[in-house]
Amino acid sequence: MQENKPRVKIKVCAVGKKWPLAAGEQGLGENKSLAALEAVDLEIYEGEFLCLLGPSGCGKTTLLNILAGFERPSSGHVLIDGEAVQKPHPKRITIFQEYALLPWRSVLGNVEFGLEMARVPKKERQGKARELLELVELTGAEGMMPRELSGGMRQRVAVARSLAVDPDILFMDEPFGALDALTRIRMEEELVRIWLQKKKTIVFVTHDIDEAVYLADRIAVFSVLPGRIREIIPVAAGRPRDRTGYDFVRLREKVFASLSLGYKEPVEYYL
Ligand SMILES: Nc1ncnc2c1ncn2[C@@H]1O[C@H](COP(=O)(O)OP(=O)(O)OP(=O)(O)O)[C@@H](O)[C@H]1O
Ligand SMILES: [Mg+2]
Structure with a gap:
């Protein structure tokens, strides 16, 4: 029985974060702070x-x-593999919304970068980089420069680049937010395909309900400031998911209802 229990990879314990407000900001004067997070508890499983x-x-x-x-954090702590997180880790990669590519390096050069830092010999790292470019369907684009790529291609290079170092965890902060709707859907499909192959632990930030229902094993729904986790919604549907299917639509409704809790109609509405 014990073996079937998923292993906890990331444990968030009563995490709070206060940001200092500039003196006089919003008329609040000095020494005031904004509570961005309050008492966040969360366990994220391996894979x-x-x-x-x-x-x-x-x-x-x-x-x-x-x-x-x-x-x-201002209070509480985060454990990964049982150890307190103190600083960024080379096996935990973050992909930001802005394309974080090195503009002076080719597509292949970008994907090779992490392996170069790890002193992997040239032949081996080029082979690995080509393999990953094939995984994100960019074979043939090895010699192109980031400025020559579309937004979707750049984000695929960013995904290949982050996978090159064989990360333990991928942190993704609205990585597809700047893409048009169709490219975004395609990227989500690719990410699921890659995740099914590689089974990395992925923590993916989004404000898009459909994206969350399409991608997630579980959705942690936040409330507004101070940010707390209001509800964790498991998504039991298999993959790839049918966005038009009954289960998908029902889940969307459920997530929408959870997000809308506590929403206050403007007072004028009732007048
Ligand atoms: N470095 C900072 N200094 C001061 N306040 C900050 C800082 N970073 C974030 N905040 C404040 O903390 C709150 C939460 O910000 P955060 O960027 O985490 O929100 P978010 O959920 O990622 O929003 P979005 O979906 O727009 O990216 C906001 O009110 C923001 O103004
Ligand atoms: Mg954000």
């Missing part, structure tokens, strides 16, 4: 695809940056 979903400004990026070790 799980977890989405953090919530409206703009609810603290998703703040939490992701704390998990990735870029920021420290």
Whole structure:
């Protein structure tokens, strides 16, 4: 029985984050702070695809940056593999919304970068990089420069680049937010295909309900400031998911209802 229990990879324990407000900001004077996160508890399992979903400004990026070790919590702590997160780790890769490619390097050069840092011999790293470019369907684009690529292609290079170092965890902060709707759907499909092959632990931030229902094993729904996890919604549907299917639509409704809880209609509405 014990063997079937998923292993906890990331444990978030009572994490709070206060951001200092500039003196006089919003008329609040000095020494005031904004509570971005409050008492966030969350367990993320090994190999799980977890989405953090919530409206703009609810603290998703703040939490992701704390998990990735870029920021420290004001209270509470985060454990990964049982150890407290103190700083970024080379096996835990973050993909940001802005395409984080090295503009002076070719597509192949970008994917090779992490392997070069790890002193992997040239032949081996080029072979690995080509393999990953094939995985993200960019064979043939090895010699192109980032400026010559479309947004979707750039994000696929970013995915290949992050997989090159064989990461333990991928932290993704609205990585497809800047893409047009069709490219975004295609990227989501590719990400699921890659995840099914590689089974990395993925923590994926989004404010898009459909994206979360399509991608996630579980969706952690945030409330607005201070950011708390309001509900965790498991998505039991298999993959790939049919976006038009009955189960999908029902789940969407459920997530929407969870997100809308606590929403206050403007007072004028009732007058
Ligand atoms: N470095 C910072 N200094 C001060 N305040 C910050 C800082 N980073 C974030 N905040 C504040 O913390 C709150 C949460 O921000 P965060 O970026 O985590 O939200 P988010 O959920 O990622 O929003 P979005 O969906 O728009 O990206 C916001 O009110 C924001 O203004
Ligand atoms: Mg954000």
